[in-house]
Amino acid sequence: MRVYDVIAKKRDGAELSQEEIQFLLNGYAAGDIPDYQMSAFTMAVFFQGMTARETAHFTQVMLQSGDQIDLSDIPGVKVDKHSTGGVGDKTTLVVAPLVAAAGIPVAKMSGRGLGHTGGTLDKLAAIPGLQVDLAPEQFLRQVREVGLAVVGQTGNLVPADKKLYALRDVTATVNSLPLIASSIMSKKLASGADKIILDVKVGSGAFMKTAEEAFALAKAMVDIGSSMKRETTALVSDMDQPLGKTVGNALEVVEAVETLKGHGPEDLRQLCLELGARMLAAAGKAADEHRGKEILTELLRNGSGLKKLREMVTTQGGNAEALENYNLLPRAQVIIPLYSKTNGYISHLHAEKVGLAAMAAGAGRSRKEDEIDLAAGIVLKAKRGDKVAVGEQLAEIHAADERRAAQATDMLAEAFTYGQPEKHPLILGFVTDTGEYRNAP
Structure with missing residues (x-):
């Protein structure tokens, strides 16, 4: 050959x-x-x-190129959740402790952010002392004892994908649907979960810019899961504007904690309940998604989700007091407000431009080796559909110095468009092995 x-x-x-x-x-x-x-x-x-069969074979070979996590010693059905990446997406910090509080073991391997999309490990790094580089035996022991661990990937997990992705990144071949699907699913399958829930983002802040692309990617990944005998469900959710009201690592930790306290923004709460409910249903802890939402809503109300997050943080060496006293988290030296220069409705809040502004403030990295400012980011005071007046505050820019803040402010101003707002459903639909289901716009 x-x-x-x-x-x-x-x-x-x-x-x-x-x-x-x-x-x-x-x-x-x-x-x-x-x-x-x-x-x-x-x-x-x-x-x-690639055909569906080729993509499945491609994924299987990548999966077998390195280590695979064995979760069989952990009792119960293990369900993993993965997002294809977006701006302000801190769902793991809410969903994982909620689902663990419901009695489902969550053994989660996450990554760091690159470009305008944030990474869960960077958000966790904002919590003083928290360790995400656990040895495999520590990781498994924590899941057995606490029911929850969120850590970085092991060094030899799907090494073929790591090498191939680095090549795709410099040869303009990242945005290939079968290669994206096999890259994501090889890592999810290697992580050892019995069932997988995917959150496929679509819009200006996502890899997939159109609904057709997003549903095609969702179907490709569900087909891969089915071919590997791992039940997989994919939601398609809106990333045309940022999720929640914060973009930046310490800022997003605060918003996630506030959500677990019952005070989070409605879009973040809604998406977390939807993802978590499907995890409960997949694990057999709820008869259906409706019952799953009822269970999770009660866990939000009684504080069980926050208690589980505190337990995870403490076990991984972090200072759980930072979840109550936000002054213990990294704080920006400079905070600059952005004001509206127009009267009217915000018709569009361009997620990618917000993400790039957060990067300019110091919250993101353009190369994997770049250092990031954990305190930097954006706090949105207005989003799509909101009516604002001249002089009304649109956002705050958090940065380490005036230069970065000014650069981010200029970029962020371009993210807001005024006009007649259109309705955008938060959840466009979902894909299972039985078919595709789209919500009405």
């Missing part, structure tokens, strides 16, 4: 066999196939796509 022939076959739109995919990926992971040939292959996939 020759690499040249596999590339040519995909270039011409033919379906690759499992053996050809295995030969290609294993050879690349081992260093036997050079970057220039793999670049040609990923570009061929970018233009020709």
